[in-house]
Amino acid sequence: MNTTSLLPSVLLVGCGKMGGAMLEGWIRHGLAPSVVMDRHDHTLPAPHQHARTLADIPADFTPDIIILAVKPQKADEVLGELGQRFPTTPLLSVMAGRTVENLAQRFSEANSAAKPTIIRAMPNTPCAIGAGISGLYAAPTVTDQQKQYCDQLLQAVGETVWVEQEDLIDSVTAVSGSGPAYVFLLAELMEKAGVEQGLPAETARKLARRTIFGAGALMDQSPLDAAELRTRVTSPGGTTAAALAVLMAPDAWPATVSEAIQAAARRAKELSS
Numbered sequence: 553m554n555t556t557s558l559l560p561s562v563l564l565v566g567c568g569k570m571g572g573a574m575l576e577g578w579i580r581h582g583l584a585p586s587v588v589m590d591r592h593d594h595t596l597p598a599p600h601q602h603a604r605t606l607a608d609i610p611a612d613f614t615p616d617i618i619i620l621a622v623k624p625q626k627a628d629e630v631l632g633e634l635g636q637r638f639p640t641t642p643l644l645s646v647m648a649g650r651t652v653e654n655l656a657q658r659f660s661e662a663n664s665a666a667k668p669t670i671i672r673a674m675p676n677t678p679c680a681i682g683a684g685i686s687g688l689y690a691a692p693t694v695t696d697q698q699k700q701y702c703d704q705l706l707q708a709v710g711e712t713v714w715v716e717q718e719d720l721i722d723s724v725t726a727v728s729g730s731g732p733a734y735v736f737l738l739a740e741l742m743e744k745a746g747v748e749q750g751l752p753a754e755t756a757r758k759l760a761r762r763t764i765f766g767a768g769a770l771m772d773q774s775p776l777d778a779a780e781l782r783t784r785v786t787s788p789g790g791t792t793a794a795a796l797a798v799l800m801a802p803d804a805w806p807a808t809v810s811e812a813i814q815a816a817a818r819r820a821k822e823l824s825s
Contacts, residue, residue: 558582559708560616560701563609563638565589565630570646571621573680577709580682587613589630606633614638617701620645620655624823631655632662639666642698644705646673648725649823652691652718669693671702672721674729675709684710687724689717719821726816734812739764 561584564571568590575588585599587609594602603609618634620627624647634643635658645655652670660666671694675686686706690699699714706712715721739760746756771781786792799805 559704560584562586562705563589563613563615563618563641565618565620565634566622566626567592567594568621568623569677570675570679571619573677573684574619574621574646574675574705574709577679577682578705581708584616585613586615606630606637609637615641617641617698617705618643619705620647622647624648624650627655628658631658635659635661635663635666635668639663639668642669642671642694642701644671644673644702646675647823648674648729648820649722652689656691669695669698671698672718673702673706674721674724675706676728676730677732679706679709682709685728686710686712687721687728688712688714689721690714691718722817722820725820726813730816734809735764735768 558581559578562578564575564586567575567588571588571590575583578586579597579600583600585601587601587603588594588596589603589606589609591604596602601610601613615638618638618641620631620643622630627645627647627650634641643655643659650672652672655670656668659668659670669691671688671690673686673688675684678684679686684706686709688699688702688706690702703712713724715724742760742763743753743756746759747753749756751759771778774781776784782796786796
């Protein structure tokens with residue numbers, strides 16, 4: 553690793569929304585010379601390089617870690633090639649569903665001598681502004697140094713939590729990986745309801761967004777749990793209580809949020825097959 557850099561060198565395979573969001577944060581925090589492999593063109597600041605295919609990667613480049621950020625359905629196209637070129641380089645997968653066993657098998661298919669050490673992670677899109685949260689799982693063969701690389705990279709774009717069981721990554725995916733979409737939907741619906749109440753669209757939009765932003769910031773900085781913060785906003789018989797009586801009905805949020813997260817976790821498991 554380049555010791556003058558804060559972060560290890562990476563081979564980032566796939567640079568879509570999530571890969572691109574992480575890359576921006578890594579470059580800001582001092583990424584060692586790295587390569588982005590993606591079929592789309594990318595303009596990268598020196599000393600980082602772009603490669604369309606594995607053959608385009610400089611022969612003398614060996615990353616500290618490979619970051620696999622392609623769609624789960626596309627991973628098999630590159631895993632075998634990676635196993636041939638970098639048979640012992642640790643692999644950090646940020647894909648939903650694909651298990652350590654499945655990834656290791658595909659990685660070694662074209663090179664039986666490949667001995668992958670694999671870490672799985674599920675970041676989320678607020679990584680783009682350094683406010684992400686990533687859940688990680690390390691296979692038993694992963695070293696402390698390799699775990700540290702992963703922590704360094706993902707803490708550069710937010711915070712990290714580690715889970716001890718691999719199947720809990722599906723739960724992380726359902727809660728926080730997909731979670732920003734749930735919050736965006738809430739903002740969308742609040743804005744729509746505000747317009748229905750007669751507010752100008754731009755006013756309703758600003759009220760909804762800043763309310764969610766402020767509530768999130770308050771909750772992040774408060775030692776109180778979410779239930780206590782909710783109670784403190786809710787005066788008995790007041791306007792908030794009237795709204796919560798609707799949202800907290802047994803067939804409303806208590807049921808549907810749980811069902812939604814179960815559906816996301818179930819889909820993550822399906823993607824592993």
